[in-house]
Amino acid sequence: MVDLTTQTLEVETARSRRPYRQMAARFMRHRLAVVGAVVLILMALIVIAAPWFLPYRYDQQDFTILGVPTPPSAEHWLGTDELGRDALTRLVYGGRVSLGVGLLGAIISTLVGTAIGSVAGFYRGIWDMLLMRFTDVMLSIPTLPLVLLLSTLFRPSPGLLIVIVGGLIWMGTARLVRSQFLALREREYVEAARALGAAGPRLILRHILPNALGPITVAATLAVGTSIMLESGLSFLGFGILPPVPTWGNILNSASGWLSIAPWLAIPPGLCIFFTVLAVNFVGEGLRDAMEPRG
Amino acid sequence: MSLSFLIRRLLGAIPLLFGISLVLFTIIHLAPGGPLDVYADNPSVSAEALDQIRARYGLDDPVPIQYVKWLSAMVVGDWGLSIRTGRPVLDEIVLRLGPTLLLGGISMALAFCLALPLGVISAARRGSRLDEAVTLGAFAGISLPVFWSALLLQLIFSIWLGWLPSAGMKSVGDGSLSDRLLHLIMPVTVLSLATIASWSRYIRSGMIDVLGQDYIRTAYAKGRRETAVIALHALRNAMIPAVTVIAIDFVTIISGAVITETVFAWPGIGRLFIESMNGRDYPMLMGLMMMGSVGVVLANIIADLAYAALDPRIRHG
Numbered sequence: 001m002v003d004l005t006t007q008t009l010e011v012e013t014a015r016s017r018r019p020y021r022q023m024a025a026r027f028m029r030h031r032l033a034v035v036g037a038v039v040l041i042l043m044a045l046i047v048i049a050a051p052w053f054l055p056y057r058y059d060q061q062d063f064t065i066l067g068v069p070t071p072p073s074a075e076h077w078l079g080t081d082e083l084g085r086d087a088l089t090r091l092v093y094g095g096r097v098s099l100g101v102g103l104l105g106a107i108i109s110t111l112v113g114t115a116i117g118s119v120a121g122f123y124r125g126i127w128d129m130l131l132m133r134f135t136d137v138m139l140s141i142p143t144l145p146l147v148l149l150l151s152t153l154f155r156p157s158p159g160l161l162i163v164i165v166g167g168l169i170w171m172g173t174a175r176l177v178r179s180q181f182l183a184l185r186e187r188e189y190v191e192a193a194r195a196l197g198a199a200g201p202r203l204i205l206r207h208i209l210p211n212a213l214g215p216i217t218v219a220a221t222l223a224v225g226t227s228i229m230l231e232s233g234l235s236f237l238g239f240g241i242l243p244p245v246p247t248w249g250n251i252l253n254s255a256s257g258w259l260s261i262a263p264w265l266a267i268p269p270g271l272c273i274f275f276t277v278l279a280v281n282f283v284g285e286g287l288r289d290a291m292e293p294r295g
Numbered sequence: 296m297s298l299s300f301l302i303r304r305l306l307g308a309i310p311l312l313f314g315i316s317l318v319l320f321t322i323i324h325l326a327p328g329g330p331l332d333v334y335a336d337n338p339s340v341s342a343e344a345l346d347q348i349r350a351r352y353g354l355d356d357p358v359p360i361q362y363v364k365w366l367s368a369m370v371v372g373d374w375g376l377s378i379r380t381g382r383p384v385l386d387e388i389v390l391r392l393g394p395t396l397l398l399g400g401i402s403m404a405l406a407f408c409l410a411l412p413l414g415v416i417s418a419a420r421r422g423s424r425l426d427e428a429v430t431l432g433a434f435a436g437i438s439l440p441v442f443w444s445a446l447l448l449q450l451i452f453s454i455w456l457g458w459l460p461s462a463g464m465k466s467v468g469d470g471s472l473s474d475r476l477l478h479l480i481m482p483v484t485v486l487s488l489a490t491i492a493s494w495s496r497y498i499r500s501g502m503i504d505v506l507g508q509d510y511i512r513t514a515y516a517k518g519r520r521e522t523a524v525i526a527l528h529a530l531r532n533a534m535i536p537a538v539t540v541i542a543i544d545f546v547t548i549i550s551g552a553v554i555t556e557t558v559f560a561w562p563g564i565g566r567l568f569i570e571s572m573n574g575r576d577y578p579m580l581m582g583l584m585m586m587g588s589v590g591v592v593l594a595n596i597i598a599d600l601a602y603a604a605l606d607p608r609i610r611h612g
Contacts, residue, residue: 137314140595142547142587144554145568149580152572153326229440233554236442237569249442256446256558260454270443278438285434 026290033286036279047096058093069262094246105227108166110220113173121181180212214291225280379574384582395563399548402486414498436492445558462560497537542598546590
């Protein structure tokens with residue numbers, strides 16, 4: 001008995017290693033996806049390491065230049081804002097918040113979407129009906145206005161905001177996971193596991209979910225971009241994460257008031273959002289090609 | 296496409312609309328504070344006056360009763376009074392609908408006219424330089440934050456070059472056609488840019504699926520030229536996946552081009568939403584959210600009808 005399990009384990013690992021290597025190879029062939037991944041990793045490293053190499057704090061004010069923004073100079077590479085704060089420092093710290101919201105929002109959205117989709121697709125019947133109608137309801141309510149409404153009603157802390165963002169973008173993932181489950185639950189290996197006595201949660205978590213991980217990973221990656229975009233839009237309108245905590249969105253919000261005399265404040269945060277979301281989308285596309293090879 | 300198909304779809308939307316109203320109503324009533332919070336710091340509003348307002352707006356009823364009252368009023372078109380202006384919500388919304396329809400309509404029409412050829416050509420020349428360029432452009436367009444592209448356009452064309460007015464629908468004391476058109480250029484560009492990017496992707500992938508099918512090879516085999524094959528045989532079927540996206544995007548723009556309208560001070564629905572947010576105008580916000588959601592539901596039904604018109608298998612299946 002013991003021998004048998006070790007043997008099957010060995011066979012399993014030997015078999016599963018190859019597909020992963022193939023996947024990695026297919027991903028590496030996708031040039032833009034690789035560039036995107038490198039850009040994201042660099043950005044993450046920079047915003048994590050920020051406190052060690054930046055000479056200013058994000059809310060540190062230089063009172064001698066208070067009142068109007070100053071242009072880029074040797075001390076302040078990207079200039080300062082109207083409160084005498086270093087723009088580069090705020091940009092990097094803003095990246096911390098924006099990337100953090102993006103990542104955590106995507107994780108929440110993926111967990112919620114996967115849970116709802118797998119229960120609906122696995123149990124079908126009344127659960128499927130209720131959960132999918134709820135998904136339809138959430139899909140019908142325009143997202144940005146709803147986020148705005150929630151943020152004005154609840155005045156959320158950054159933590160709650162992440163939950164709100166993640167709680168409003170899971171619907172696509174739920175539908176995707178459900179369709180995966182509907183297809184996978186009829187497979188012979190699932191039937192075999194069922195015949196051996198596996199039921200409910202074990203079937204879902206051990207047997208079906210691992211085989212749906214490819215599309216879920218792609219959806220999760222794209223959700224990072226969606227969360228970043230949603231949070232930036234919200235903060236840009238002045239309702240998301242509030243100053244003095246910087247995010248790329250609220251930096252742009254305050255920069256928009258100085259657009260005519262200090263355009264250098266408005267360009268970097270937008271570029272950061274643009275390149276981050278672009279990189280995320282390229283990585284998502286690369287993962288899609290790598291995990292769901294079609295033709 | 297039969298009448299019963301249409302009726303069945305419309306009836307099917309009723310539980311959905313019910314669910315939407317329930318979700319929105321719950322959200323507003325879970326919120327701390329309340330619609331009368333705006334008066335809390337106002338010394339000239341006495342406690343008695345506050346009670347009177349509360350009674351007048353029905354805010355002292357139990358929550359389920361408030362919901363039933365609100366829903367039955369909503370159905371007959373009585374959307375309540377705006378707390379901010381004191382005028383009927385529906386009147387205020389109708390007032391703002393014109394500018395938004397103008398902006399959204401032109402943007403969507405332009406987006407469709409550009410996305411269609413881009414998507415089709417890049418599918419027909421899949422893997423070519425052109426396809427790569429279109430794909431790259433589409434990714435860039437999808438990843439570009441609208442608030443930033445709006446600011447950049449203002450910076451370049453209003454502040455630096457001085458060619459275009461930076462905000463509003465028309466100049467004070469002007470209002471000629473050319474003046475209005477000049478005001479439209481930047482908001483339309485911003486709104487259509489992202490839309491072109493996403494639609495061209497959907498049309499491209501729809502086209503690629505269709506072009507690989509047997510009946511297309513048959514069409515070539517009987518001697519059709521490529522343009523005819525694409526325009527007469529492939530296009531109809533290739534449009535099907537894009538139809539829902541187009542319908543829903545259109546409604547989303549109508550119900551909340553919030554960012555674009557805010558940056559360009561466009562007096563439409565999106566700006567009304569932000570103004571109502573600042574005034575904590577709950578009846579107005581509820582009305583706007585409801586209208587937006589109903590719009591999405593209707594867009595889905597229209598998309599289904601369009602499917603049926605485009606694909607006989609759905610019509611008769």
